Amino acid sequence: MRIRFTLNDGIVEEEVHPHETLLDFLRNRVRVTSVKKGCDEGACGTCTVLFHGKPVRSCLLLAVQANGAEITTVEGLAKRGELNVIQEAFLEKYGFQCGFCTPGMILTTKALLDENPDPTVEDIKDAFEGNLCRCTGYEQIIESVLRAAEMRRG
Amino acid sequence: MEAEVRPMPKFDYVAPSSLTDALKLLHDHQERARVLAGGTDLLVRLKKRLASAEMIVDLNGISELSYIEPVGDRLHIGALTRLARIKESPIVTQRASALAQAISVMASPPIRNRGTIGGNVCNSSPAADTAPSLLVLDASVKLQRLDGERIVPVSQFFVGPEENVARADEILTEVIIPLQEGNTAVVKLGRRKAFTLSVVSAAAYAEAHDGKFGEIRLALGAVAPTPIRCLKVEEALRGQDVTEKVIEKAAELVRGEIKPITDVRASAEYRREMSYILTKRVLEKVALGGNNANKIHIE
Numbered sequence: 001m002r003i004r005f006t007l008n009d010g011i012v013e014e015e016v017h018p019h020e021t022l023l024d025f026l027r028n029r030v031r032v033t034s035v036k037k038g039c040d041e042g043a044c045g046t047c048t049v050l051f052h053g054k055p056v057r058s059c060l061l062l063a064v065q066a067n068g069a070e071i072t073t074v075e076g077l078a079k080r081g082e083l084n085v086i087q088e089a090f091l092e093k094y095g096f097q098c099g100f101c102t103p104g105m106i107l108t109t110k111a112l113l114d115e116n117p118d119p120t121v122e123d124i125k126d127a128f129e130g131n132l133c134r135c136t137g138y139e140q141i142i143e144s145v146l147r148a149a150e151m152r153r154g
Numbered sequence: 155m156e157a158e159v160r161p162m163p164k165f166d167y168v169a170p171s172s173l174t175d176a177l178k179l180l181h182d183h184q185e186r187a188r189v190l191a192g193g194t195d196l197l198v199r200l201k202k203r204l205a206s207a208e209m210i211v212d213l214n215g216i217s218e219l220s221y222i223e224p225v226g227d228r229l230h231i232g233a234l235t236r237l238a239r240i241k242e243s244p245i246v247t248q249r250a251s252a253l254a255q256a257i258s259v260m261a262s263p264p265i266r267n268r269g270t271i272g273g274n275v276c277n278s279s280p281a282a283d284t285a286p287s288l289l290v291l292d293a294s295v296k297l298q299r300l301d302g303e304r305i306v307p308v309s310q311f312f313v314g315p316e317e318n319v320a321r322a323d324e325i326l327t328e329v330i331i332p333l334q335e336g337n338t339a340v341v342k343l344g345r346r347k348a349f350t351l352s353v354v355s356a357a358a359y360a361e362a363h364d365g366k367f368g369e370i371r372l373a374l375g376a377v378a379p380t381p382i383r384c385l386k387v388e389e390a391l392r393g394q395d396v397t398e399k400v401i402e403k404a405a406e407l408v409r410g411e412i413k414p415i416t417d418v419r420a421s422a423e424y425r426r427e428m429s430y431i432l433t434k435r436v437l438e439k440v441a442l443g444g445n446n447a448n449k450i451h452i453e
Contacts, residue, residue, distance in 0.1 A: 001167070018167030018210070021197075040159045041198045042265060043349070054238075055264045060197050064167060065214060108264075129349045130262025 003067040007032070008076025016063040023047045025063035026073070034074040034103040038132075045131030048104035049073055055104075055111045055130075074103040077110065085151040086110055086144075095144030097135030104131050109145050113152055119145065157202035165200075169212040173219065173298070176325060179211050181300040184322045187211050191234060191273035194265045219272075219327060222246065229331045233272025237284075238263065240271060250331045252287035252338035252357050259283070259342045259448075262349040272326045275311070278318040278380070285312070285381035286357035287340060288329065289373035296328040297321075305330070312380035336361035336369060339439035340448070341432050345419055347451045352376040353420045356432040358440040367391045367400075372437070377412040377429050384411045387433060396441045405433040 004013040007030065016025055023040070026032040026049070038044035040059045047058045050072035077084035086109045089095070096102040105128070112119055112127040119127070124145050133141060165188075170176040180187055188207035190196055191214070199205035213219060219234035222243050229250055231240060240246050241257040257266060260283035274284045275295060288308045295311055297304050297320050308329075311318050320326060340357045344350030355375040361368040370391045372384045390404035414425035439448070 017164075019162045019164050021162055041201065042194055045262075045264065048264060051267075054267045056268045057194070057264055060193050060265075060268065062167070062193070062197075062210075062212075064169070065193075065212065127263055130264045 001064050003064055005066045005068060006070045008072060018062065018064060020063040021059055022049070022061040022063045022066050022071075023058040025066075026058060032073050032075060036100055036103065038100070043130075043132070044101075045104045045108070046101050048107050048131065050107050050111055053111065053114065055108050072107065072110075074106055077106065084110075086113070086148040089148035089151055090141075090144040093140050093144040093147050095136065095141045096133075101131060101133045101135075105133065105141055105144075109148055112145070113149055117153060118149060121146070157204055159198075159201045160203065162197070162201055163203070163206065165207045166209040167212065168209065169215045171215050173216055173325070173327065174300075176211055176213060176216060177298060177300045177323070179209075180323045180325065183209055183211075187322075189213060189276075189325060191276070192236070192269040193273075194261070194269040195273060195277045195279075213325070224249075224333065227333050229333055231271055231329045231331070233275075233325070233327050233329065234270050235272075237261075237266040237269045237271060237274070241266065245333075249333040249335075250291055252291055252340055252359060253284060253331070255338065255340040256284050256287035256342075256355075256357060259340065271329055275308070275329065276318065276320065276326050278312050278314075278316050280315050280378060280380055281352040281355070281376035282381060283342070283352065283355065283375070286355055286373035286375045287338070288331070289381060289383050290338065290357045290359040290371040291331050291334065292359075292371065293329055293331045295326050296330065297324040298327045299324045303327075309383055314379045334359070337440050337443055339436050341436045341439070341450065342448070343428055343432060344451050350451070351419060354414075354425055354428045354432050356429075356436040358436045360437075360440040362396050362441065365396055367394055367396055367441075372408075372433065374408070374412060374429060374433070377414040377425050379413065382411065384408050384433070386411055387437075391437070398438070401437045401441065402434060405430055405437060408433040 026035045036046035038046035042057045042060045048055050049058045186208040190210045190212045219232045221232040223230045237257045247254045293308045294305050338359045342355040343353045359371040375381045386407045387404050394400045414422040416422045
């Protein structure tokens with residue numbers, strides 16, 4: 001089946017199998033490897049992509065379902081070699097260690113701040129319920145999100 | 155769901171753009187076809203080989219199945235409406251509050267962005283998060299087939315774990331909830347605070363007049379083969395004074411209404427004890443004005 005969708009600033013047009021997940025398609029066929037394969041069952045959040053601006057699990061979407069969609073991955077955030085402020089904030093506050101969960105964390109931050117520019121710690125905890133991190137203990141991630149919010153507000 | 159995740163099995167895929175086309179496909183293919191809504195449960199079950207499908211009929215392209223619409227004294231919610239949208243809907247939070255409360259303590263935001271109300275009901279897990287709230291709201295579902303439709307009360311929809319009365323050629327197209335003025339409360343007990351399956355969950359709806367319980371409904375999840383209404387507890391409360399003592403005594407009766415099992419999340423004995431505790435808590439909350447959800451976890 002042929003699909004066509006917007007990925008970051010470009011268009012992807014490909015032939016896909018009906019049973020191919022969006023996650024496998026992005027990693028193996030489009031080579032967007034920031035989208036990680038962790039649990040592959042919707043629990044860990046490392047395969048998060050923004051689907052029409054909202055965070056969803058790419059392991060729980062079929063590639064065919066991306067047809068006509070607008071999908072954002074971390075590759076779409078940095079512009080002209082400049083990191084996005086969310087990425088800057090994660091660097092500044094050490095919001096990661098091994099980095100495996102980080103693309104999902106950054107996209108979840110973007111979706112949260114697009115909707116709620118001034119989140120409380122509780123708002124952040126709620127928004128990140130579906131993103132597991134095994135390194136940081138989450139404290140630095142929360143600080144990174146707060147810092148990103150501050151930087152975005154200017 | 156303790157089975158191992160494996161690569162997705164092969165299947166045929168069709169994405170009808172109208173309900174009629176979808177119903178025709180189910181009519182022609184019957185058990186060979188599986189309906190795909192949000193996919194947050196079915197796709198996991200397919201990968202774990204806990205479900206199989208020769209043909210996936212994807213409903214996501216059918217925009218006519220996504221809506222929240224009050225008509226007269228009832229609220230109609232299209233089966234494909236995402237859980238996140240229902241949780242944020244002003245009419246749901248004001249007039250069918252138990253449902254918004256249940257969704258707020260369910261899964262995680264990315265799952266709620268994709269998961270649908272129809273999917274959660276059709277999976278018919280004994281622990282289905284929306285089920286106790288739909289039971290206390292006295293909700294019904296509409297089942298459509300090519301040559302007709304029927305309305306089934308949610309209390310008669312579930313028949314066993316992952317089993318319901320819908321036939322292979324029927325699609326659950328709508329959830330119908332009477333708009334009500336009473337208070338509601340939801341309490342969910344899980345192994346951890348966030349993103350967890352219920353060990354026990356409870357929902358209650360209550361109207362009180364002059365310090366006495368009027369209409370009262372209580373439902374529990376994860377403590378029987380299906381989500382259940384607890385009619386004996388309700389009966390013991392109706393017309394009685396709204397006091398802690400009355401609630402405590404009525405809550406005792408819940409032990410006779412449940413049939414909990416032992417699984418990886420908890421023992422039957424623990425579930426029985428917690429059913430009593432959660433019943434008491436949800437009734438106290440609803441009697442005090444309620445209208446919020448509590449998530450608690452095993453320490």
